[in-house]
Amino acid sequence: MRIINLIENTQGRSDCLCAHGLSFYVETGKHKLLLDLGPSEETIKNAEVLGIDLSAVDTVILSHGHYDHSGGIIPFTKINDKALIYMQESATDDYFADDGVDSPERYRYIGIDKDISVLPQVRFLSSDTVIDDELEVFAIHSRNHELPFTNKRLLVRTGEDFHRDEFKHEHFLVIHQEGKSVLMSGCAHNGILSILDAYKEKYGNLPNLMVSGFHLMKKTDYRDSEIREIKSMASELKNYPTKFVTCHCTGTVAYDLMKDIMGDRLEYVHSGEEVILG
Secondary structure (H helix, E strand, O other), rough: OOOEEEEOOOOOOOOOOOOOOEEEEEEEOOOOEEOOOOOOOHHHHHHHHHOOOOHHHOOOOOOOHHHHOOOOOOHHHHHOOOOOOEEEEEHHEEEEEEEOOOOOOOOEEEEOHHHHHHOOEEEEEOEEOOOOOOOEEEOOOOOOOOOHHHHEEEEHHHHHEEEOOOOOEEEEEEEOOEEEEEEEOOOOOOHHHHHHHHHHHHHOOOOOOEEOOOOOOOOEEEEOHHHHHHHHHHHHHHHOOOEEOOOOOOOOOHHHHHHHHHHEEEEEEEOOOOOOOO
């Protein structure tokens, strides 16, 4: 198996672009697939630099319905109109970020391009789905932990009303190969601990590797309570048998706090870099 980051927030390979968003290219025994496609066609450009033939991709998993994970889908379909694109039905709903009362535009649309929803290769899912003996996705049906504090400003609009997004449009990719399992998520908006609880309940064990953003990044300074939440999460994850690779929405400040606690249980993958599989 190979897992290569096509784009994320921080500079990795000097010849690859970085941007606020996320995309991974994955090769398994049976598949060449993409988890998300970043914010724009920059993802496609990075794939070209990395020598990855996107026309050979057979499967795309959209982790959730935000622009920074889906903006490259339409450009991708100009190269490859055969790959099946899997997303939850609610990924096409109207998602917004509350940028605050002092912002020129308080409620900013962060959902996907609506043209994606009419693509003939899209396969809408209503919950957990087994794709084949290598690939499946699952969604969160109940959470044992609170949503991450960074989710408070993320909303869904119904009619003229805004409500806090409960992230029912988020699902998680599980790859089974050679007796091992890899769990991949875009942003872990449902909370990394709740996702792992759901995985354990579904499969009876924990993944060998989890690759995911942790959605802990802030543009402002962290409150003491938020730092405690980050450290508490890291202390719990340190005891898992899983290796964690993070990126994108974790943010470098939160990553450094977690790395101090988790040590070699946690690594960061930058734009254009390959995940080292232990």
